[in-house]
Amino acid sequence: MRNNKYVVFVVNPGSTSTKIALFENDQKIFQENVNHDIKELQACRTIHDQLPKRMATILNAISDHHLDLSGIDAFAARAGGLVGLSGGVYRITENNTLYETTLNSNRHPNVLGPQIVIELAKIYGGECFTVNPPDVDELCDYERVTGFKELFRESRGHPLNHKENCIRYAQSINKHYEDLNLICVHLGGGVTVGAHCKGKLICCNDCLSGDGPMAPTRSGWVPSSEIVKMCFSNTYTQEEILNRISKCGGFTDHLGTADVQEIVKRIEAGDEYAALIYNAFIYQVAKQIGACSVVLEGHVDAIILTGGIAKDDYLKKQIRKYIEWIAPIIDQAGEYEMEGLASGAIRVLSKAEPVKEYTGIPIFNGFKCKGAPILKDYKG
Numbered sequence: 001m002r003n004n005k006y007v008v009f010v011v012n013p014g015s016t017s018t019k020i021a022l023f024e025n026d027q028k029i030f031q032e033n034v035n036h037d038i039k040e041l042q043a044c045r046t047i048h049d050q051l052p053k054r055m056a057t058i059l060n061a062i063s064d065h066h067l068d069l070s071g072i073d074a075f076a077a078r079a080g081g082l083v084g085l086s087g088g089v090y091r092i093t094e095n096n097t098l099y100e101t102t103l104n105s106n107r108h109p110n111v112l113g114p115q116i117v118i119e120l121a122k123i124y125g126g127e128c129f130t131v132n133p134p135d136v137d138e139l140c141d142y143e144r145v146t147g148f149k150e151l152f153r154e155s156r157g158h159p160l161n162h163k164e165n166c167i168r169y170a171q172s173i174n175k176h177y178e179d180l181n182l183i184c185v186h187l188g189g190g191v192t193v194g195a196h197c198k199g200k201l202i203c204c205n206d207c208l209s210g211d212g213p214m215a216p217t218r219s220g221w222v223p224s225s226e227i228v229k230m231c232f233s234n235t236y237t238q239e240e241i242l243n244r245i246s247k248c249g250g251f252t253d254h255l256g257t258a259d260v261q262e263i264v265k266r267i268e269a270g271d272e273y274a275a276l277i278y279n280a281f282i283y284q285v286a287k288q289i290g291a292c293s294v295v296l297e298g299h300v301d302a303i304i305l306t307g308g309i310a311k312d313d314y315l316k317k318q319i320r321k322y323i324e325w326i327a328p329i330i331d332q333a334g335e336y337e338m339e340g341l342a343s344g345a346i347r348v349l350s351k352a353e354p355v356k357e358y359t360g361i362p363i364f365n366g367f368k369c370k371g372a373p374i375l376k377d378y379k380g
Ligand SMILES: Nc1ncnc2c1ncn2[C@@H]1O[C@H](COP(=O)(O)OP(=O)(O)O)[C@@H](O)[C@H]1O
Pocket: 014, 015, 016, 017, 187, 188, 189, 190, 216, 258, 259, 260, 261, 307, 308, 309, 310, 311, 312, 334, 335
């Protein structure tokens, strides 16, 4: 502690950026967002090969900005690559199951979070946590059912940012998150559109599995039979196809960049193909918002737009035309992931909330109804 305040350093490795921030209690005293060149990241064979670059970015920022980490209480990082789990704050240590699981996952750069904070804690001291990881799973059963009896849908997205945005919006109108029905739209390197029904994220696209709208670095939905044909064409490796779905599909595939500001400049300069792709993206996001409004049976208190792309005025103008009839649109462009990570760590440090230990046992263990296949037959 410093001056009776908890000191927490936050690390957020995203698909297009590394964000860091320093908090004293709920006061953010420093934040830096480093946007990486997507081609440079893709040149790394695995996500784990990105670690030295991301680590150097962070250590340079600490030294360039003379950040004082003395008396640090905790490091909090976005993590990922876990099985479906309940929401909350999870401990990270060098030999716990959570840490080991992220070492063995290559799905998204957020799996680097635990390694980064463990290294920082070795230098500066302090405990390590992650908060509401992307794998938090509160889906309703209808969301899980697919047309293949051995496959079920999982939730993988941005619950940290979704929930922090919903909580803050609820507070702004003197209500509780648990009293409202909200649609939260995270528009970042990955894109998720979720229906929050009285405090539970009951419907959300899995943005790492080709589900939902396309995104700067994700394919989104693509007809399955066409992908199957590509898989068996002897032209692509499994890794190449998976990468196109979850790492370099979407804007990167079509336009060679994940940078929306660059795409908007191209559109303004008359690039018709860039306009087609970006307008189709806006249409796909709007369509998913419509789907969420149906899930909530039309009782939608607000639609919250968040994430880096929500800063784009053109997108906000265009999307409004499709969705303004559903509910008020709340502009919360940017994100509250850093605040969500810091406040989770502080809740645990101050004993306002118990810390959880990750077990590696998935929260969903099969449908409860008579006649449903037993879980070992499913592949999530
Ligand atoms: N001012 C802006 N206007 C439009 N797009 C932006 C702006 N700032 C960032 N973006 C876009 O937002 C996306 C990254 O969003 P962000 O929420 O920071 O993502 P992540 O954490 O997933 O890397 C990128 O496509 C980036 O080009």
